[in-house]
Amino acid sequence: MKKVLVIEDHAMMRRNVLVILEMEGYQVASASNGREGLALVSTEQPDLILCDVMMPELDGHAVLRALRASPLTASVPFIFLTAKGEKIDQRTGMNLGADDYLTKPITRNDLVAALDARFARKEQQRVNFDRLFVDPEPLLVLGITMREAEVLLWIVQGKGNNEIGGILGVSTQTVKKHVCAILDTLGVDNRSSASIRAMEVLVSGHS
Incomplete structure (x- = not known):
């Protein structure tokens, strides 16, 4: 109500x-x-x-x-x-x-x-x-791989490495490697900054 x-x-x-x-x-x-x-x-x-x-x-x-x-x-x-x-x-x-x-x-x-x-x-x-969180493909414009795009999509939603690993069926260590690669490619220092970059792409693609 x-x-x-x-x-x-x-x-x-x-x-x-x-x-x-x-x-x-x-x-x-x-x-x-x-x-x-x-x-x-x-x-x-x-x-x-x-x-x-x-x-x-x-x-x-x-x-x-x-x-x-x-x-x-x-x-x-x-x-x-x-x-x-x-x-x-x-x-x-x-x-x-x-x-x-x-x-x-x-x-x-x-x-x-x-x-x-x-x-x-x-x-x-x-x-x-x-709907912004259904498809990771728009995030490919950031220069990351499809798997990294999937990881980033879950990072945007506030998921931790353990949760992301469980969702994607990979180890936490593998998720950490993907996160490091994402941060390096985007030229940012933390997950929050990466999330902001991702949201900018997702929102602009659905405006």
């Missing part, structure tokens, strides 16, 4: 949104201001955040800026809530990484459609990311 965090300082609006979400089968959490909302993100770990723009203590832009600055929350879908007639610079929000804007008062259809769209996009991104 997906969890949605609602950060909204207007009590009635917050309650209305929560009721709609609960009726649609979402788990919900709520905060009455930006500072409280940020604190809840780490404990509730929401799948999506709905956030008012103009709030006391910490406004929506500051909340989004803080979330996008952390690797743990940088990719959480984020939708701004704005009151009709508010002079909000949507470009600022989008540049900060907002996924969408919804104008209050929010209808049930608009809210459900926005969440469905965001979650569908998130799922497609996950599927695309998973």
Whole structure:
């Protein structure tokens, strides 16, 4: 079940949104201001955040800026809530990484459609990311052998030498030799740097 965090300082609006979400089968959490909302993100770990723009203590832009600055929350879908007639610079929000804007008062259809769209996009991104790790062949452009490409593909996924050996059916010592050859060919000093080079190739090949 997906969890949605609602950060909204207007009590009635917050309650209305929560009721709609609960009726649609979402788990919900709520905060009455930006500072409280940020604190809840780490404990509730929401799948999506709905956030008012103009709030006391910490406004929506500051909340989004803080979330996008952390690797743990940088990719959480984020939708701004704005009151009709508010002079909000949507470009600022989008540049900060907002996924969408919804104008209050929010209808049930608009809210459900926005969440469905965001979650569908998130799922497609996950599927695309998973596909990056299916085929080692794109890594051959780095000048390594096919076996080294297979090893590097598992290194990118955080596997250790013992695990890679078990997966590929070779000894740990053989894996170590492949790793050394990979680092030497790529001109890097460690597995993390090799992983970064590999990800650059994998992502560019699927963009």
